[in-house]
Amino acid sequence: MRDIEQALSDIAGIRAQLASSTRFHGFAPAAIMGSGALAFLAASAQTLWPERLASDPMRYVEVWVAVAIAASGLIATEGLARIGRMHGTMASMMVAGAARQMAPFGIAGAMITLILYRSAPGSLWIMPGLWQMLIALIGFTSLSTLPRAIIWPAGWYFLCGVIVLDLASRGTPLSPWMMGLPFSLGQAAVALILHRDMERRHVRL
Numbered sequence: 001m002r003d004i005e006q007a008l009s010d011i012a013g014i015r016a017q018l019a020s021s022t023r024f025h026g027f028a029p030a031a032i033m034g035s036g037a038l039a040f041l042a043a044s045a046q047t048l049w050p051e052r053l054a055s056d057p058m059r060y061v062e063v064w065v066a067v068a069i070a071a072s073g074l075i076a077t078e079g080l081a082r083i084g085r086m087h088g089t090m091a092s093m094m095v096a097g098a099a100r101q102m103a104p105f106g107i108a109g110a111m112i113t114l115i116l117y118r119s120a121p122g123s124l125w126i127m128p129g130l131w132q133m134l135i136a137l138i139g140f141t142s143l144s145t146l147p148r149a150i151i152w153p154a155g156w157y158f159l160c161g162v163i164v165l166d167l168a169s170r171g172t173p174l175s176p177w178m179m180g181l182p183f184s185l186g187q188a189a190v191a192l193i194l195h196r197d198m199e200r201r202h203v204r205l
């Protein structure tokens with residue numbers, strides 16, 4: 001019995017190791033592009049109706065939290081629909097691995113946003129740059145399971161985050177395009193990389 005348990009444990013370990021080094025195909029290029037389009041539309045709406053959608057840092061953050069929830073829902077819905085097809089019996093392990101990589105950054109961003117929103121709204125200027133840097137870190141930590149070219153949009157997000165943080169720290173008012181430009185272009189780049197990777201995979205097959 002002990003030998004069987006050890007064998008099962010070894011098999012589970014091998015499967016987990018294989019899942020951690022396997023290319024993750026749960027992100028659909030169309031959904032990623034759609035999330036970038038949402039960011040562009042949100043920035044456009046804030047530009048057209050600043051009194052309603054960007055009158056103060058709290059309203060500004062509320063809009064972008066709503067965009068983040070909608071974009072995450074879009075990506076997750078499409079991803080869950082395709083991951084079973086792409087990864088078969090390893091689907092659950094691939095989802096768990098992706099969650100372990102991304103969830104800490106998402107939770108950190110959500111908790112910091114909530115705390116500042118409730119207790120220090122005057123410090124919300126930090127959030128756009130911080131969000132972008134957290135997205136960059138997700139990209140950097142996903143290099144083992146996503147196309148290597150993801151490093152370029154990750155670098156873009158990190159650079160934009162630094163610039164936005166610097167501008168906001170100097171008293172520059174929060175602009176819709178501090179979020180809209182980095183996210184619409186960054187997500188478009190990610191979608192293009194994933195699409196090209198998918199085409200190359202189909203050619204090999």
